[in-house]
């Protein structure tokens with residue numbers, strides 16, 4: 001079984017965000033991830049991690065905005081990253097630098113960089129995306145932080161630029177920066193490509209999968225609800241010697257603790 005990280009943006013919603021660290025630690029988690037840390041000061045978040053013996057495994061670069069206030073409002077305002085968006089390069093660079101500040105404070109080795117809602121984006125937008133990622137990867141590497149990209153399905157996030165594994169891997173190979181890797185979310189993969197296990201088998205040899213996330217598909221509930229071959233996926237990662245984390249990024253059907261039973265199966 002890979003190391004498991006509780007995604008505090010999805011799990012433990014019975015508790016206010018401020019209390020989710022304690023709740024996750026009480027259930028035995030050693031790692032946490034969440035998409036949006038920017039409503040809290042890095043020192044406070046670092047204190048929570050220390051107090052509860054947790055490791056910060058992943059968080060997202062800002063979804064948008066070129067100031068602290070704008071960053072705090074970005075997710076609610078519908079932004080989902082700026083990496084492929086023309087006219088947003090100032091926000092993109094501001095966001096990367098802010099994320100790197102948080103990564104230092106939280107001792108977090110990797111950051112997810114979202115590409116943005118860009119339906120019908122052009123070849124030029126693709127070049128911008130690659131250019132932005134290359135710039136950001138180099139900047140992050142100076143601080144020993146890796147950047148990750150994740151394909152997100154269009155049912156949950158219509159118009160999201162990066163939505164297939166093929167698109168992600170082609171971009172990573174083209175950029176060729178060692179500090180850039182793949183966040184393979186089995187839920188999104190199952191929703192888009194239909195067979196997450198086949199995709200994992202296909203792309204694993206490229207060595208670009210650095211982080212994984214899981215939820216049942218469809219529904220995005222516990223992994224044992226739906227068509228995801230979660231046992232086979234976990235067995236594959238074990239057999240392949242996967243050293244990364246598996247983020248539990250699902251909406252529990254009837255409470256987080258009641259829903260942890262699939263892990264004991």
Ligand SMILES: O=C(O)[C@@H](O)C(=O)CO
Nearest residue numbers: 035060112150185213249
């Ligand atoms: O899958 C997801 O939704 C997340 O991993 C994320 O970072 C964007 O919402």
Ligand SMILES: [Mg+2]
Nearest residue numbers: 150185213249
């Ligand atoms: Mg995900």
